[in-house]
Amino acid sequence: MRKSFLTIACLYGMMLVSAFYWQLCSDIDSHPANPRYYLVFQRERGTIFDRQGRPLAYSSAGEQGYRRTYAAPSLSHVVGYFHERYGVTGLEQLFHAELSAGRSVFTTLDLDLQKKAEELLGGSTGALVAVRPASGEILALVSQPCLDGNALEENWAAYLADVRSPFLNRVTHGLYPPGSVVKTIVLAAAAVEEAAELEDKWDDGGTLDLVGGTVRNFRGRAHGEISLAQALAVSSNVVFGQLAGELGEKLLSYFRLFGLGQPVGCELSNQAGLVPESIASPYHAAQLGIGQGELLVTPLQMAQVACALANRGVLMRPYLVQEVRGGWRLRQITRPQIVGQAVPAWVAELVKAAMTLTAREGTARVERAADLDYAGKTGTAQLGSAPDHAWFIGFAPTDAPQIAVAVVVEHGGTGAHAAAPIGVELMLHAVQMSE
Amino acid sequence: MGLLYRTWFGLTGWLLAAVLCLFVVQGQVVWWQPAALWTLFAVLWFVTRTLGADPGALPVAAALVFCGWLFLTRLDPAFAHSHSWGVLLGGLLYLFGLLVPVTGWPLTRLWGGAALALLAVTALWGEASGGARAWLTVHGVRFQPVELAKVFFVLYLGKSLSRKRPSWEPVLFLGGFCLLLAWQRDLGPAVLMFLVFCWLLLQQSFSWYKLLACTAAALVGFYGSVRLFTHVENRVLAWLKPWEYLESKGYQVVQGLFALRAGGLVGQGLGQSLVHVIPQAHTDYLLAVVGEEFGFLGVCALLICYFGLAFWALRIADGLAGEEQVIALGLTLLQHLQVFLVVGGMLRLVPFTGLTLPLVSYGSTSIGSQLWMLGLLAGLSRRGGQG
Numbered sequence: 001m002r003k004s005f006l007t008i009a010c011l012y013g014m015m016l017v018s019a020f021y022w023q024l025c026s027d028i029d030s031h032p033a034n035p036r037y038y039l040v041f042q043r044e045r046g047t048i049f050d051r052q053g054r055p056l057a058y059s060s061a062g063e064q065g066y067r068r069t070y071a072a073p074s075l076s077h078v079v080g081y082f083h084e085r086y087g088v089t090g091l092e093q094l095f096h097a098e099l100s101a102g103r104s105v106f107t108t109l110d111l112d113l114q115k116k117a118e119e120l121l122g123g124s125t126g127a128l129v130a131v132r133p134a135s136g137e138i139l140a141l142v143s144q145p146c147l148d149g150n151a152l153e154e155n156w157a158a159y160l161a162d163v164r165s166p167f168l169n170r171v172t173h174g175l176y177p178p179g180s181v182v183k184t185i186v187l188a189a190a191a192v193e194e195a196a197e198l199e200d201k202w203d204d205g206g207t208l209d210l211v212g213g214t215v216r217n218f219r220g221r222a223h224g225e226i227s228l229a230q231a232l233a234v235s236s237n238v239v240f241g242q243l244a245g246e247l248g249e250k251l252l253s254y255f256r257l258f259g260l261g262q263p264v265g266c267e268l269s270n271q272a273g274l275v276p277e278s279i280a281s282p283y284h285a286a287q288l289g290i291g292q293g294e295l296l297v298t299p300l301q302m303a304q305v306a307c308a309l310a311n312r313g314v315l316m317r318p319y320l321v322q323e324v325r326g327g328w329r330l331r332q333i334t335r336p337q338i339v340g341q342a343v344p345a346w347v348a349e350l351v352k353a354a355m356t357l358t359a360r361e362g363t364a365r366v367e368r369a370a371d372l373d374y375a376g377k378t379g380t381a382q383l384g385s386a387p388d389h390a391w392f393i394g395f396a397p398t399d400a401p402q403i404a405v406a407v408v409v410e411h412g413g414t415g416a417h418a419a420a421p422i423g424v425e426l427m428l429h430a431v432q433m434s435e
Numbered sequence: 436m437g438l439l440y441r442t443w444f445g446l447t448g449w450l451l452a453a454v455l456c457l458f459v460v461q462g463q464v465v466w467w468q469p470a471a472l473w474t475l476f477a478v479l480w481f482v483t484r485t486l487g488a489d490p491g492a493l494p495v496a497a498a499l500v501f502c503g504w505l506f507l508t509r510l511d512p513a514f515a516h517s518h519s520w521g522v523l524l525g526g527l528l529y530l531f532g533l534l535v536p537v538t539g540w541p542l543t544r545l546w547g548g549a550a551l552a553l554l555a556v557t558a559l560w561g562e563a564s565g566g567a568r569a570w571l572t573v574h575g576v577r578f579q580p581v582e583l584a585k586v587f588f589v590l591y592l593g594k595s596l597s598r599k600r601p602s603w604e605p606v607l608f609l610g611g612f613c614l615l616l617a618w619q620r621d622l623g624p625a626v627l628m629f630l631v632f633c634w635l636l637l638q639q640s641f642s643w644y645k646l647l648a649c650t651a652a653a654l655v656g657f658y659g660s661v662r663l664f665t666h667v668e669n670r671v672l673a674w675l676k677p678w679e680y681l682e683s684k685g686y687q688v689v690q691g692l693f694a695l696r697a698g699g700l701v702g703q704g705l706g707q708s709l710v711h712v713i714p715q716a717h718t719d720y721l722l723a724v725v726g727e728e729f730g731f732l733g734v735c736a737l738l739i740c741y742f743g744l745a746f747w748a749l750r751i752a753d754g755l756a757g758e759e760q761v762i763a764l765g766l767t768l769l770q771h772l773q774v775f776l777v778v779g780g781m782l783r784l785v786p787f788t789g790l791t792l793p794l795v796s797y798g799s800t801s802i803g804s805q806l807w808m809l810g811l812l813a814g815l816s817r818r819g820g821q822g
Binding site: 001003004005008009012014015016018019020023026028031033 | 634774775783
């Protein structure tokens with residue numbers, strides 16, 4: 001009887017141990033055959049709000065459980081989407097645990113501005129990002145083409161077939177040569193390194209012969225005797241090629257100080273871009289100084305640069321999520337975070353003045369925004385045979401910047417024609433809205 | 436011990452009164468079912484104690500039956516309704532087992548013959564349900580004769596295995612029993628009976644030859660049934676590699692495991708599980724629902740209750756001798772090997788056999804015979820002087 005008892009005890013022990021294993025140690029929760037795994041797509045979920053409390057993504061009850069609705073198609077690259085078949089992306093993915101527990105996510109986005117940015121970029125392929133310089137809050141983030149989170153089923157085949165790859169978030173993952181917008185960094189670096197007397201006049205003959213090659217102005221135009229600020233305003237390749245040549249490898253450290261070559265550290269994953277390790281020749285330096293060569297940046301990085309110039313040289317970490325709230329747990333609040341002082345304040349002010357001149361008289365001048373006091377810089381990244389990428393970075397108003405933008409229009413032509421109007425119009429809208 | 440029982444009944448009585456008040460206030464119509472269950476077990480307890488038998492099984496059995504009632508109500512109140520009648524019937528069978536002595540009857544082969552006759556009748560005139568022809572309808576009452584036949588057979592084994600002179604007769608009876616069940620395509624009880632028989636045989640007098648013979652018979656039976664019956668082969672495949680047959684053979688096993696895993700430590704809470712994806716949740720797979728809603732702790736509690744019953748029953752068997760001891764041990768094994776086959780089948784320790792979880796699962800015949808077995812054990816405890 002004792003043996004029988006022990007054997008029965010063993011059997012119960014085996015049952016307990018295997019129940020322990022299957023209930024607490026096994027790894028079958030997210031097995032595709034587990035219907036519980038898909039239930040989350042039918043449950044109610046926390047709302048994602050914009051900075052004024054307007055919902056960007058919310059759950060509404062339908063016949064087959066809850067369904068997610070998005071306020072604008074362009075949000076697919078920021079807020080992401082949440083779909084039973086196509087998965088979870090963006091903030092929906094990053095804050096999945098919180099959202100599925102019913103907590104709300106309050107973002108720094110402004111729905112008005114986001115919609116305006118989407119409208120301005122329109123059908124062209126490109127990226128637009130607006131950031132608040134003092135804090136790094138991302139106000140709008142649009143990458144075109146985008147996915148419509150409300151109509152994924154209908155359009156999925158078309159998205160897959162689209163050669164412009166709508167799945168790519170061009171703001172965070174698009175890698176572009178910066179073109180002339182990088183001249184703002186060269187000017188700042190030259191001012192800090194005292195590479196040139198700031199009051200000096202430069203002679204721009206239209207071409208610059210260096211060991212290894214010749215740098216030419218856009219369309220070979222000669223600008224004559226100009227100051228550094230004017231050189232920025234007309235985007236003189238000759239002057240900035242020379243400046244970069246004199247700075248040499250020091251230029252690379254300024255690129256890094258402005259955050260290039262490393263991820264910006266916002267919530268969404270983002271590309272580091274590419275800053276070369278060394279400079280081989282003055283011609284190589286000149287190429288980098290005018291934003292050609294192997295230098296690669298994301299629009300978000302250039303927006304961060306614009307912010308630093310607007311923000312007296314202080315580089316802020318861009319961020320998207322202000323607060324996570326709801327449920328029984330404490331609120332999570334994001335504080336603005338300083339990455340570092342890229343350049344001294346006076347240098348930033350000097351570049352700002354030159355960019356203001358560019359906006360008033362130079363390439364970044366936009367007729368429709370005559371009464372907006374803004375600073376800007378255009379860029380035209382040349383790609384050899386393909387049409388150029390158009391760039392614009394800027395901020396407004398100049399005395400107390402509220403918004404900084406970076407715009408890329410792929411194969412759009414010159415920055416002055418394709419990108420600057422979009423960026424300036426968005427800044428105008430933002431400034432008018434806040435008034 | 437007596438104080439402990441009184442405390443247990445007092446506590447559950449108060450708790451039940453509170454629950455009933457809640458039911459009545461909320462207008463729930465099922466309030467009489469838990470009330471009847473509790474009253475039944477309280478009455479059985481007093482009767483058992485008055486007769487000088489050991490009432491120790493009743494609080495634990497009540498907990499298990501109550502758990503079963505709760506989950507059946509949660510699945511479908513109609514199940515719980517008809518199950519309640521099954522429990523009341525089981526109460527009568529418990530009293531029958533307690534009061535009517537089953538040992539010392541003159542005709543040795545009576546019980547064995549009755550068991551075989553029941554199965555033969557079922558095999559001839561039975562109704563099929565879920566693949567096995569295991570149901571019999573007599574005067575509009577539908578029941579599973581095999582549940583009674585199992586008990587009859589153990590009663591027969593008690594006589595024949597306790598005899599001094601060994602014979603081949605019980606082996607022949609077992610062969611007939613298993614073949615009749617195979618004819619009905621209902622192999623779960625056959626496996627259970629075979630295991631009980633082997634255990635009792637080895638318990639009486641152990642020898643390596645017997646063990647070898649049992650193992651050989653098991654292997655031959657296993658191989659033969661796998662080759663003969665596709666549903667047995669499917670069950671074995673579902674046991675060995677359920678992940679390869681997610682949508683077909685392995686569906687029930689895999690869904691049961693998902694449910695258990697979803698329960699985690701403390702469970703999702705009553706009524707929060709995804710029961711509609713588990714086939715036969717109210718009979719075969721009730722424990723998966725318990726595991727999902729009450730978690731590992733709930734499963735532990737259930738297994739501890741069963742183990743308590745085993746402890747109680749073996750304590751009685753220990754005080755007995757001869758035929759009575761064989762019967763007591765046989766009934767205990769019948770109950771707890773069935774628990775092992777069901778729970779182990781769900782947890783992939785053994786192939787799933789499709790038996791019901793004793794005292795918990797839906798099924799009037801099943802719960803009736805389980806309570807009858809407890810009654811028989813309690814009746815035997817009067818003779819052992821352990822009460």
